[in-house]
Amino acid sequence: MTEDEKEIAEQIASLINPEASRSNMLPRKAEEIHMAIQKGRGFVIAENGMVICFVAIYEWPRYLEIGSVVTREEYRRRGYASRLINEAVTAAKLMGDKPIIALTNPRSTRLFEALGFRHKPRKDEVQNGFWEPCKQTCIDYGRWPKCHCTFMQFFRSE
Numbered sequence: 001m002t003e004d005e006k007e008i009a010e011q012i013a014s015l016i017n018p019e020a021s022r023s024n025m026l027p028r029k030a031e032e033i034h035m036a037i038q039k040g041r042g043f044v045i046a047e048n049g050m051v052i053c054f055v056a057i058y059e060w061p062r063y064l065e066i067g068s069v070v071t072r073e074e075y076r077r078r079g080y081a082s083r084l085i086n087e088a089v090t091a092a093k094l095m096g097d098k099p100i101i102a103l104t105n106p107r108s109t110r111l112f113e114a115l116g117f118r119h120k121p122r123k124d125e126v127q128n129g130f131w132e133p134c135k136q137t138c139i140d141y142g143r144w145p146k147c148h149c150t151f152m153q154f155f156r157s158e
Contacts, residue, residue, distance in 0.1 A: 006030070006034070008037070008044065008046070009031070009034040009037070010030045011050070011051040012033045012051055012054045012068075013030045013033055015051065015070045015071075016068055016070050020141075024107065025069075026067075026138075026143070033054070033056070036057070041056055041057040041058075042054065042055075042057075043055045043056070043084040051072070052080055053071040053072070053075065053081055054069075054070050055069050055081065055087070055088045056068040056088070057088050057095070062098065062099070063098050063099045063101050064092045064098050064100050064101070065102065065103065066085055066100060066102045066154075067102065069102075069108060082115060085111075085115050086115060089116070100153065101120075101151065101153050102152045102153075102154070103151060103152075104117075106150070109150055112152050119151070120151045120152065120153050
C-alpha cells in the first residue's frame with residue numbers, strides 16, 4: 001500500500017467509524033477499505049486530497065452488498081452518495097447474477113428506495129439464506145442481537 005493509498009483508506013475509516021460508534025453502520029478497518037478499492041469495488045469522491053464520499057461492494061456467497069456508504073458531514077445532501085451508489089450498482093451488475101442488496105439504517109432507507117432498492121421481509125432474508133452472513137457480521141462487530149439493519153434488495157432493471 002502506497003502512502004497515498006494508506007492515507008485515503010485511513011480517511012475513509014475515520015469517516016465510517018464514528019458513524020459505526022453511533023450504530024449507524026458497521027466499522028471497517030483501513031485494510032478492508034484499501035482492499036475494496038484495489039479490487040475495483042471501492043468508489044471514492046475526493047477533493048484536494050480530502051475524501052468526501054465512499055461506497056463499497058462486498059461480495060457474499062449468495063449476493064453482492066452495497067455498503068460502507070459514508071459522506072463527510074458538511075458535504076451531505078448534494079448527491080454524492082447517490083452518484084456512488086449508482087456507480088456501485090452498475091459495477092455489481094457486471095459481476096454476475098447475484099442479487100444486489102443493502103443493509104440500511106433508518107437514516108439512509110429513503111435514499112436507497114429512491115435508487116431502486118426495496119425492503120425485503122426478514123422471513124424472506126432468512127429463508128433465502130441472506131441473513132446468516134449479515135448476522136455473522138453483526139456478531140463479529142458485537143452488534144448481535146441488537147442489530148437494527150433493514151434489508152433491502154435492488155430491483156430497478158435499467
